[in-house]
Amino acid sequence: MAPPVVWFVGAGPGDPDLITLKGNELLITADLLIYAGSLVNPALVERSGAQEKLDSWGMRIEEMVPAMVDAAKAGKKVVRLHSGDPSLYGSIVEQIAELERQGVEVRVVPGVSSLFAASAALKTQYTLKGVSETLIITRPAGQTLEEDNISKLSEAGASMVFFLGTEKLAEIVGKLRCPRDTPAAVVYHASWPDQKVVTGQVGNIVQKAEEAGISKTALIIVGGVVDPAGRYQRSVLYS
Numbered sequence: 001m002a003p004p005v006v007w008f009v010g011a012g013p014g015d016p017d018l019i020t021l022k023g024n025e026l027l028i029t030a031d032l033l034i035y036a037g038s039l040v041n042p043a044l045v046e047r048s049g050a051q052e053k054l055d056s057w058g059m060r061i062e063e064m065v066p067a068m069v070d071a072a073k074a075g076k077k078v079v080r081l082h083s084g085d086p087s088l089y090g091s092i093v094e095q096i097a098e099l100e101r102q103g104v105e106v107r108v109v110p111g112v113s114s115l116f117a118a119s120a121a122l123k124t125q126y127t128l129k130g131v132s133e134t135l136i137i138t139r140p141a142g143q144t145l146e147e148d149n150i151s152k153l154s155e156a157g158a159s160m161v162f163f164l165g166t167e168k169l170a171e172i173v174g175k176l177r178c179p180r181d182t183p184a185a186v187v188y189h190a191s192w193p194d195q196k197v198v199t200g201q202v203g204n205i206v207q208k209a210e211e212a213g214i215s216k217t218a219l220i221i222v223g224g225v226v227d228p229a230g231r232y233q234r235s236v237l238y239s
């Protein structure tokens, strides 16, 4: 008999067409679906043929893991759908450790992170010759993180993307040690029909985001790549 398996699947950033073919197949044929309700598009949940669908919002790992273990051991196809790509701010490692401890195999199907939906919305690259060869992905301190390293990181001259920081935009900007005229953007609900893109500079992005009414579910992007015109060098590849 095949060993019990749980599939961790990246749902993509919001647009229901941005799930991978493999993830979609698993979603459709799942028996038990556990999904992150706050960020996964309801259209994906509807698309799933699972008899049982559980929103993980408010569920503790102690409730989620037994549900997955019992279903997998009963021979059911279990899909745990995470927003974007499961490797970014998804807390999958603790779930995997517990599942494996209980004799359940885990497989992970990557997804399109909101990180990439945001660069697509901005029509830019995070790594761009002459502007930045480095991307820093980080988040501000908050309820689940005591201290962040934003000031130090911002001295590197890298492209920076902040997750989980919309409500703390002013605080993040206050910690940045790059020049106030460094380009900056806030991308709300990247790839959703109500996507909003606000661009400006470190010095005015807080006000611009406020004026646009953005207060949640956004990424903050800082660096020359937000406004690349006149800053970059042509790539060697196509020269």
Ligand SMILES: C[S@@+](CC[C@H](N)C(=O)[O-])C[C@H]1O[C@@H](n2cnc3c(N)ncnc32)[C@H](O)[C@@H]1O
Pocket: 013, 014, 039, 082, 083, 084, 085, 086, 087, 088, 089, 090, 112, 113, 114, 115, 117, 118, 162, 163, 164, 165, 166, 187, 188, 189, 190, 191, 192, 217, 218, 219
């Ligand atoms: C718990 S993290 C999950 C990130 C996810 N694993 C990913 O790869 O996109 C949630 C944060 O991701 C960002 N986020 C998720 N989806 C987004 C979207 N479509 N547009 C902009 N930001 C998004 C927001 O900063 C949000 O607070």
